[in-house]
Amino acid sequence: MEDDVKVLLIEDDVAAAEMYRLRLVADGYSVVIGRDGHEGLRMAADEAPDFIYLDLRLPGLDGFEVLERLRADAATMHIPVIILTNYGEPDLRERGLKLGALEFLVKADTTPAQLSDSVERATGPRALPST
């Protein structure tokens, strides 16, 4: 599909990644998953996603480091990023938003439907689900 919106999930929790992917795919997005910080960065550069969900607690590089590097690279600096984590502390939230994250979502409080809505908010109306 030409106007296919590609979402990169940088998430080491297999169960969480799989669940959000199910919903995003059902809503017509194409989804790729990076399992750790380094893989996430590589995929952000190689796959040119339209949108990134970023976990904070990750093997290798943590989410903040990933975000800093995304912002420092001309190829990835404009990709919208939403932090998706189980850490809801205000100082982390503030740090994430300062680093340029669009939103800061707590996984336990974010259903797949709400997650999908957040992509739509960030990238405009979603593509039609493929049938």
Place this chain on the structure above:
Amino acid sequence: MPGFASPWDERAVVANDASGRLFDEAVTLASQLASAAGRDREAWLLLLRGDLLTCVATSPSGGTDSRGPYRLSEHPDLDRAITSGDVADGPSEVLIPVHAERRVVGLLVIAGQGGLEHHERGLLVALASIVGLGCSQAASIDELQEEAERSRRLERLKSEFLNIAAHELRSPLGIIRGYSSMLGEGTLPEAGRDVALTRIAGKAEEMAQLISEMLETARLDTHGLELELEPVDLRQIIDDAVNAMRPVLGAGHRFVLAAPGDPIAVVADRPRLTAMVTNLIDNAIKYSPQGGEIAIDCTCDDRTATIAVRDHGIGINAEQAHLLFTRFGRLVTPETSHIRGTGLGLYLARETARLHGGDIAVTPTVGGGSTFAVELPLV
């Protein structure tokens, strides 16, 4: 008294200003008293730490010269004075033991020609007892400060722990909420339904496990654990634990089991022992994210059975290994910070092993990784 093993160390004394002043004044007074008869005398106060007598105060006439430290084994005269607890008259000095809490903690040394007059001696012995009281007080103050520091540390650990536990509960909760919301909305594709139900059950189990570990820990703190003992074959326990963990075994992992052909009879609380072995296997899987062999060996000699769970994973920093089995002692390093877990499992594992009359230890696996070995007494 706990933590009172060596209250007379330098730290206890020197760290306390009030005591320091007391010692200086006592020694000055001692030298003045001893000099009152017109003879030049000097005084030192030596306090005992282990086998070592260290000077903590010097009389002004003694200038800035300190004395010692003296190792008791190399100074029989000092050793005798300490052991006997009586005033000892030497040719050029008098040694007056300092008593505190019914033991000798140091010596007041008066040096100079000629012995002490009877009344001088009485006064100096009294002075030595005041110094002894000062020592006791310094030690108690020090102990109180340590106790306060310990409880502050524990409080901090507790809140850090609560933080970790909350996050650990949030992660399975997120999955349960997510899938159930999709089931409720009817937005889950047909193919995902089975996955959803399996995940929900698995994550609910994970939460139940975590909550029961927290409750076990709380129970241990308040009442201690009561074991329900029965004769069991240790091989059966290991089988049960291995079978429980097979579903979470990663693709890159494999179990290698080794056990004797005959039953290994121990008297044990079956569910608790099974939970302990399950937990060790769970850790071996979690801490070897690259996969590899997870070996579970069961061996025994005449009196002891040993279960060893060996992985080839991240391994443990040897300097921090002693913290592993403590209540809030989860080791978090950049390599492990993303791995789920509260650290309660290993604390409970050690308590369980000890309640069974055994113990648990961790050693590095040759070539990387960790080996956790539990020893249990045989029937």
